[in-house]
Amino acid sequence: MVREFPAAPPIGIIAYSDLYDLPEQRVWGDYWFKENLIREFSRTGYPVDNRSPKIILHLFGEPRPDLPSDTYNILWLHSHPDWINTNILKKYRKIYCISTHFAQKLNDMGFDADFLMIPTNMTPVQCEKKYDIVFVGNTRQNKMRKVISDLGNSPYRVKIWGWGWKGLIPDEWYGGQYFENARLNELYAASKIVLNDHHYDMRREGFINPRVLDVLASGGFVVSDQVLGMNDLLDHSVPTYESREELEKIIDRFIRDDAGREKLAERGRKIAEQYTYAACCGEIIRHINSISGTLFL
Structure with missing residues (x-):
């Protein structure tokens, strides 16, 4: 059932594959990561707006020098940990990371980081081995x-x-x-x-x-x-x-x-099968709800 988020700040999602045009975009895994997230946020009724978002979710493929400073920026760190440094991290108010080990490192550095694995939407298929x-x-x-x-x-x-x-x-x-x-x-x-x-x-x-x-x-x-x-x-x-x-x-x-x-x-x-898009989007929405009352008045 679709929920209503009448006053929720819209979220925009950016990914490395945005730098490419179709059909080349489709060969990058984060293209499908982004598409599946948009589909799941939309399914829940949460507003997605990539043109004028109040929240940006960055699926990290490389640093983005054009990241706005007037939005609430969330980093989802899923690759290239060696590219990460303090100057990059300080652009984000919240960090999700697919490594528990690295998330703890980020916390030790003073950043608000939690483990969140990239989900899957694959389903099992019964077939012969080809x-x-x-x-x-x-x-x-x-x-x-x-x-x-x-x-x-x-x-x-x-x-x-x-x-x-x-x-x-x-x-x-x-x-x-x-x-x-x-x-x-x-x-x-x-x-x-x-x-x-x-x-x-x-x-x-x-x-x-x-x-x-x-x-x-x-x-x-x-x-x-x-x-x-x-x-x-x-x-x-x-x-x-x-x-x-x-x-x-x-x-x-x-x-x-x-x-x-x-x-x-x-x-x-x-x-x-425990790592679903519904669970991940639910976690992100819960975080937004916990901070949106003070940030978006």
């Missing part, structure tokens, strides 16, 4: 991603979607520049193993890629590089590796171990 190994993600400046480099010359059925891969991987591995976001859950569910990786600073500071929750919520099985706090958040439902040899052993085991894969995938799915 692929052995899948990866969805762009190259990094047209260079190989570490997890794909670590994969080596895999003997398994591999498919990769994203920008920049053509010419970097075997032709038979290349799935295309883009996989339709609305059908990603089908792809994840149809894959025995979905690979995932992180920037080094995200691994060190405990920033878990939201793709992990998307795969788990789809009923899929994901293998990732190690990230601080991942096992605590996901109860060891995601096998992690450090070396190329470890990755090879994990893949060789779980390609064949259907029961083991399904057990971990189900454990992860139950955790992932």
